[in-house]
Amino acid sequence: AQTVTQSQPEMSVQEAETVTLSCTYDTSESDYYLFWYKQPPSRQMILVIRQEAYKQQNATENRFSVNFQKAAKSFSLKISDSQLGDAAMYFCAYINTGTASKLTFGTGTRLQVTL
């Protein structure tokens, strides 16, 4: 069974600085997708970034980028120029494209942004 591990329950970053959230996963599949979702205090789940496993190029979305290391099964999220609005829970998630396409989430990292 696939598992997703986020080893940092909480992180803190100063406004305008850069922070990296870590995520590792375990799978025997070769074709899958990885995601980072953000959950602000409103509880709404918002997609931050998505990575296709067969693409070697790391995904980027404005201030958000990933470091995807397929062999190491690592998928970290880098937030540059952190803003107060980035404060939230961040969840890493994995889904394979086979017949049993369960979406598996990590336990989350709570990010605080300080002035």
Next chain:
Amino acid sequence: EAQVTQNPRYLITVTGKKLTVTCSQNMNHEYMSWYRQDPGLGLRQIYYSMNVEVTDKGDVPEGYKVSRKEKRNFPLILESPSPNQTSLYFCASSFSVGSEQYFGPGTRLTVT
């Protein structure tokens, strides 16, 4: 507006009283799923559906039922709720397996 709706948003009930949480999406998505969110455990998938009349168990299906009779609707049924099902529940849908999941606003369920 493209959205996933869930009802009710908040529900307090008693042990054993059957309840249904509705979920509907207006984006013609194939894939729909239910999750529960508990502190320290993240989101765990309860059931998912890859198309009409096709459903499958997620990681925590015990005590829940689902059905997918229409593409847009994916209700979650608790036949006999118990206190350990007190949680925050999310419905989500996506165009396909690997595409972005659109989440509903969540349903806060308390079983006493």
